[in-house]
Amino acid sequence: MNFIKYIALHVKKYLIAFLHLVYPSICLHCGSTDIIKFQVLCPNCYTQLPFTDFFEIEDNNVDKIFWGRLALGPSGAGLFFTKNSIVQLLLFELKYKQNKRAGFLLGNMIGWALKKANRFNEIDYLIPIPVRKNTERTRGYNQSLIICEGIAQAFPIPILQAVLYKNKKTNTQTRKDRIERGHHSNPVFGIKNTLQIWNKHLLLVDDIITTGATAEAAGSCLLQANPASLHFAAAAYTLS
Ligand SMILES: [Zn+2]
Helix, strand or coil, X not given: CCHHHHHHHHHHHHHHHHHHHHCCCCCCCCCCCCCCCCCCCCHHHHXXXXXXXXXXXXXXXXXXXXXXXCCCCCCEEEEECCCCCHHHHHHHHHHHCCCHHHHHHHHHHHHHHHHHHCCCCCCCEEEECCCCHHHHHHHCCCHHHHHHHHHHHHCCCCECCCCEEECCCCHHHHHCCCCCCCCCCCCCEEECCHHHCCCCEEEEEEXXXXXXXXXXXXXXXXXXXXXXXXXXXXXXXXXX
């Protein structure tokens, strides 16, 4: 890319970010004003999103990640994640720009996809993967909870936050080698009020899935409470 083009792209990016501050009703990606109030993408950018259709596909790429690791029912992710894409922009806005509307949109897409797939009608609870209290304080919210709220708007299922929690980082944990601190010896997640999920159908929700390590740790915790089934949904799927 030549230098002028590079500068032009950056100027455009900052201009859109600035305009978005002043006039919130413009598309996050292209800056178009052809947008419904409180939405973050224009119809044109929305149709460019790389939908996976995983929720309708048996043994999809997300299901396969957990084979031999975690006993999950049908699972999936809404969009394919690639670098420098609209999907990356939405996730970045949600995680680092306090843009809840981006998370709401991602959740909404999952919700509509779940409804369309017709394989998730028995789900009793949405469970957002928790973040540590410190992270929640800095960010102002748990991004997975915002995604759950977006799902529930399209596919009305109660959100349950009272069961799964994330443990504080301990000194030993930070010192120990990553491989050593598997969730067996020093658990990352914990559960309480386990009777609430006994014999219930659960959908665990996260923003992105890559290796599946986080979902595996959280999911194996939930399975200890003997739910009727456990499913997993992420907003985006990326190859590890
Ligand atoms: Zn646009």
